[in-house]
Amino acid sequence: MDFLMEIKSKNHPTCSRMSFPSHLLWRLMALLFILAEISQRIIGCPETCACFTPSEVHCAFRYLSEAPRGINKAVQRVNLGYNSLSGIKMSDFSGLKRLELLMLHSNTIKTIEDSSFCDLASLQVLKMSYNKVEKLNKDTFKGLDNLVRLHVDNNLITFIHPESFYGLKMLQLINLEGNQLQQLHPDTFITLRFGQILKWSSFKTIYLSDNALRTLPAALLSGSSMIENLFLSGNPWSCDCRMSWLAEWIKKHPDSGVYHCIATNYLDADVLDFRVTVMPTDIEEEYINGIKVSYTLGQKLSLDCTPPVIGGGKAASFTVLSNSDAFLPCEATGNPQPIISWNRYTTGKMLVIKGKMGKFEVLKNGTLLIQRTNIKDQGQYICNAQNKFGSDKLVVTLSVVAYPTRILETRIRDLKVIAGKTVTLECRTEGRPEPVVSWILPNHTEVRDVEINQSGKYECIAANSMGADHRVVTFSVMKKDTVPKIISTSQYQTVVVYGGHLHLNCSAAGDPKPRILWRIPSKGLVDQSNRMGSSIKVLENGSLIIESVTEKDAGDFLCVASNKLGEDVQLMRVSISMKPARIEPKAFGKKQVLYGNDVKVDCVAAGLPIPEISWGLPDGTLVNSALQADGAEGDPFRRYVLFDNGTLFLNKVGTDEEGDYTCYAENKLGKDQMHIHISVISAAPHIQPPDLSQAKVKPGGNIRFDCKAIGEPKPKILWMLPSKDIIAASNERFLVHANGSLDIRNIKLSDVGEYVCMARSSAGEDTNVYKLDLDGNSPVINGFNQNRTVLKDTAIKFSRKLIDCQAEGNPPPKITWVMPDNIFLTAPYYGSRINVHRNGTLEIRNVRPSDTAEFICIAQNDGGEAVMLVQLEVTENLRRPIFNNPFNERVVTKVGGTAVLNCSADGHPKPEILWTLPNRTAFTGGPGTFGSRYLLEKDGTLVICNSTSEDTGKYRCAAKNKVGYIEKLVVFEVIRKPYILTRPKGIIRALSGESLFLHCLTDGVKSTISWSTPGGLILPHKKVIGRYNLLENGTLVVRETTMRDRGNYVCRAKNDAGEAVLAVSVLIVAQSARITNGPPPTLKGVSGVPVQLKCVANGIPTPDIIWELPDHTILSTTGKGQSLGKEHLHAHGTLIIRKPTIGHSGNYKCIAFNYLGRDTSTTFLTIL
Structure with a gap:
């Protein structure tokens, strides 16, 4: 008999019974509940989605603003279309390595983080149509190695990185329709590359329609050997020579040819051939949206793409004078416009063009300009004109005419002049190229204020590439004494920055040569031989120099020039510019540095005089250059270095150096300060993965476990032994190396277990676990792979009982039986009533009631020991198992509830209860992988706590003893509360008289749906009452709505787990009938001429129109209209009188x- 049973956890104490204090019990229960919830979320379906099969997740039309969490890692198809996703993050689809289909269409996705799809190694189809993506970066589709189809059409894409599809070697279809692309890189569709030589594309179908493309690069399809379909419609193409490559490509890849249809089976094959010929079509002007190349509608399109042609033949010659400019013309025509370049015939190298300032320049019309020609420039020049359709060449021969230099003045001349006069020495020349004139002693042609020592021979030399000429002038100066005169000084007012360089000029003329003397602001006198300190000096030409000025150097400087005939003076005033100290910038800064690293902190200060920099440390100490210079060996200031520019250098910072540092800048006019906070970042210890973390060693052997740790500060290595003892140094059996490795010597059974390496520092701790086992099998008794086995056995009174204890192991174990009176019997043993055979079997002859006791078999070797405890019961009779309730059962509970599956049985000896779970796993109540949610009572009852939908299935209960075996079936079903998917955002409005559809779709859980109307009527599932019809999918249909149908409608979805309620507010829009276009009050007609009387009315619902004739006859618009004699009323309300007579006059x-x-509306019709 099947029946429905639901039990809550609070009514069953088994789920909470433990053997430790109650406060620990409740904490453990809470922890288990949380872990169960997390487990359900991880392996279950996202809360707002539908998962009809484990491999599919359907989240369309869910108003999602971000990707759902908790998607099963084994899912193969995910649909997130028609939501409100605004972006894709790296964590959204991490771990979905089996995903093959991902639908993201019809969202508002604008940004995609790089490598967001890197885990989707199995993805084959990605659909992102109808979003707002603006660009595709280099790593947008990284990791999609098996992607075959990519749909990114109808987005806002304006840029595609040239390597966006690189590495997607399986990608065959790309849909980029309906975007805003204006140009594409030549490598856009390259998916595999070997250097820059071999490029290959796997694309077979490319959609580029409805973009903003005007032209395509010629190399776009160079690697696309597999292309089959290319869609380019809907773009504003420029039909000029830039697109001529496409026409050539189409010619090289024609669709015409022979196609073979091949049909095969395992017996034979057959071939059918088809020849396809593609006929050319004319392109008319209305289809050309680029350069206008067709003038008459219907004329064939012909692009003028012509190779270059240089006018004037293939050779030309020109002659120019040396040192003049040469113009070599080279005008070329072609489409597109050719590019002009020039080469020297002798070298073959292209001329270096440096614009207007260089020797060579190419003008806009292709003419080569050679500036200031000389003999070396003559020869042949080659003009090259080139475009993508060809090239042309012109050879130009240039000749340069030149003649040698000649000086026009006399070759030798003697000249005498009085000292102080001005004299001009001329040296006019002629020649080609223009001669270069130079003078020897004193190297210029005009001598001013000549002196005695300027007497001598002056030689003029003129030369060009064709030759040279010279002229000698003998110059004699006669002496004349003059009074000193200061002829050149610095400006009257001079401003110098503090610490700057002061240079005051003062040069004088006179004969004999005047002596220059300076009086400085301190009233002291200095000249070239008398100085005041090392910073002030007077040069030979009379200039005064002060290397580093101070505020004391401000004032009046007097220059005095004197000789034996007199003196001359000149006053100059000097001002010193000073600024207070200031640090830039002054904002409070922060700086982070790793523990143990060096750090440099800058402090840039400006001011006049130059400010003195000092630093305040976090502990209040002040560091400056003087204190640093006085620091002794071992002084803490040795850790700080203060440079001259104010930079503070900290060597190997630790936590003590963390804090606020203050920079002080001070000079005579003021001071300033700046604060910087330094944070010391410690790197937590990290143990590098070892080569060996598990080892099996023979007894007495040795082993080494490596434990290398990194971190700042350097971590300390500790080892925790299996005995929980912690060691940091070596002892008699354990050797700890300096690098953290642990050596274990003379390994024993007690050494087996887990060794934990712990790396600790002030920044944290890291651990790594190593496992050590003995290389030898520990004993196994009767095939039970556990150290201790407890069995129950029975024996009939006065019979012979054999208890097997067959032990296996390496080395072979030694078997010992412990009797109830603590007597140890080692195999083999033979007594009067009890024997222990060599194979370990215990024999008891003539079983007595006193033999009801516990017998222990112990098997030992070097690898360990195993124990089997046999609880022997001596009985007089046996009975096969029988269930207290032998019928199959059906148990139903809700998600999170507690279920009790009954399986109590009786028999002698007491039967053993075994449960088989839906996944065919046997469950006996012992330690297993099911956690504490499964509990087995002593009477065989199986308790399932915190039930989930995955617990649903068929459970089989079996009871067995030595006499027999029986089995029963328990069907367990876990249901959850229904969830209503369709939820309107606001009030639903409907027009009066029309049908109203109210949806109430649930998430697939079995549930009963009912609706209640505003009038209190309740409609059960799949019911039709009057104008109300409740469909099978939960949709309520209200036909011919009226104003009384407005109000709140309530949908209830109910099952055994609970109820979901949806309230929908409905507003009925209605309007009373109103005539908007009626007949005039009076109307006159002519007999026999048809008359129309209009009557147009509005209203909700649509009003009916009737006409009352003068004889009170009624015509109605019901149906398709109505006719009565000569009167006809159309369905839209117009009354037509076909052949009116005087008898038709009257009120209508x-x-x-x-x-x-x-x-x-009434009108009076008069028929004349």
Whole structure:
């Protein structure tokens, strides 16, 4: 008999019974509940989605603003279309390595983080149509090694990185339609590359329609040997020579040819050939959206793409004078416009063009300009004109005419002049190229204020590439004494920055040569031989120099020039510019540095005089250059270095150096300060993965476990032994190396277990676990792979009982039986009533009631020991198992509830209860992988706590003893509360008279749906009552709505786990009938001429129109209209009188009405 049973956890104490204090019990229960919830979320379906199969997740139309969490890692298809996703993050699809189909269409995705799809190694189809993506970066699709189809159409893409699809070697289809692309890189569709030589594309179909492309690069399809479909419609193409490559490509890849259809099976094959010929079509002007190349509609399109042609033949010659400019013309025509370049015939190298300032320049029309020609420039020049359709060449021969230099003045001349006069020495020349004139002693042609020592021979030399000439002038100066005169000084007012360099000029003329003397602001006198300190000196030409000025150097400087005939003076005033100290910038800064690293902190200060820099440390100590210079060996200031520019250098910082540092800048006019906070970042210890973390060693052997740790500060290595003892140094059996490695010597059974390496520092701790086992099998008794086995056995009174203890192991174990009175019997042993055979079997003859006791078998070797405890019961009779309730059962509970599956049985000896779970796993109540949610009572009852939907299935209960075996079936079902998917955002409005559809779709859980109307009517599942019809999918249909149908409708979805309620507010829009276009009050007609009387009315619901004729006859618009004699009323309300007579004169009334009201319009018709 099947029946429904639901049990809550609070009514069953088994789920909470433990053997330790109650406060620990409740904490453990809470922890288990949290872990169960987390486990359910990880392996389950996202809360707002539907998962009809384990391999599919359907999240369309869920108003999601971000990707859902908790998607099963084994899912193969995910649909997130028609949501509100605004971006894709790296964590959204991490771990979904089996995903094959991902639908992200019809969202508002604008940004995609790089490598967001890197875990989707199995993805084959990615659909991102109808989003707002603006660009595709280099790593947008990184990791999609098996992607075959990519749909990014109808987005806002304006840029595609040239390597966006690089590495997607399986990608065959790309849809870029409906974007805003204006140009593409030549390597856009390259998916595999070997250097820059071999490029290959796997694309077979490319959609580029409906973008903003005007042209495509010629190399775009150079590696696309597998292309089959290319869609380019809907772009504003420029039909010029830039696109001529496409026409050539189409010619090289024609669709015409022979196609073979091959049909095969395992017996034979057959071939059918088809020849396809593609006929050329004319391109008319209306289809050309680039350069206008067709003038008459219907004329064939012909692009003028011509190779270059240089006018004037293939050779030309020109002659120019040396040192003049040469113009070598080279005008070329072609489409596109050719590029002009020039080469020297002798070298073959292209001329270096440096614009207007260089020797060579190419003008806009292709003419080569050679400036200031000489003999070396003559020869042949080659003009090259080139475009993508060809090239042309012109050879130009240039000749340069030159003649040698000649000086026009006399070759030798003697000249005498009085000292102080001005004399000009001329040296006019002629020649080609223009001669270069130079003078020897004193190297210039005009001598001013000549002196005695300027007497001598002056030689003029003129030369060009064709030759040279010279002229000698003998110059004699006669002496004349003059009074000193200061002829050149610095400006009257001079401003110098503090610490700067002061240079005051003062040169004088006179004969004999005047002596220069300076009086400085301190009233002291200095000249070239008398100085005041090392910073002030007077040069030979009379200039005064002060190397580093101070505020004391401000004032009046007097220059005095004197000789034996007199003196001359000149006053100059000097001001010193000073500024207070200031640090830039002054904002409070922060600086982070790793523990143990060096750090440099800058302090840039400006001011006049130059400020003195000092630093305040976090402990209040002040560091400056003087204190640093006085620091002794071992002084803490040795850790700090203060440079001359104010930079503070900290050597190997630690936590003590963390804090606020203050820079002080001070000079005579003021001081300033700046604060910087330094944070010391410690790197937590990290143990590098070892080569060996598990080892099996023979007894007495040795082993080494490596433990290398990194971190700042350097971590300390500790080892925790299996005995939980912690060691940091070596002892008699354990050797700890300096690098952290642990050597274990003379390994024993007690050494087996887990060794934990701990790396600790002030920044944290890291651990790594190593496992050591003995290389030898520990004993196994009767095939039970556990150290201790407890068995129950029975024996009939006065019979012979054999208890097996067959032990296996390496080395072979030694077997010992412990009797109830603590007597140890080692195999083999033979007594009067009890024997222990060599194979370990215990024999008891003539079993007595006193033999009801516990017998222990112990098997030992070097690898360990195993114990089997046999609880022997001596009985007089046996009975096969029987269930207290032998019928199959059906148990139903809700998610999170507690279920009790009954399986109590009786028999002698007491039967053993075994449960088989839905996944065919046997469960006996012992330690296993099911956690504490499965509990087995002593009477065989199976308790499932915190049930989940995955617990649903068929459970089989078995009871067995030595006499027999029985089994029963328990069907367990876990259901969850229904969830209503369709939830309107606001009030639903419907027009009066039309049908109203109210949806109430649930998430697939079995549930019963009912609706309640505003009037209190309740409609059960799949019911039709009057105008109300409740469909099978939960949708309520209200036909021919009226104002009384407005109000709140409530949908209830109910099952055994609970109820979900949805309230929907409905507003019925209605309007009473109103005539908007009626007949005039009076109307005249002519007999026999048709007359139309209009009557147009509005209203919700649509009003009906009737006409009342003069004889009170009624015509209605019901149906498709109505006719009565010569009168015909159309369905839209117009009354037509086909052949009116005088008898048709009278009052005609139009009446428009619906259930909310009525309106009338009357006209008087007169027929003449």
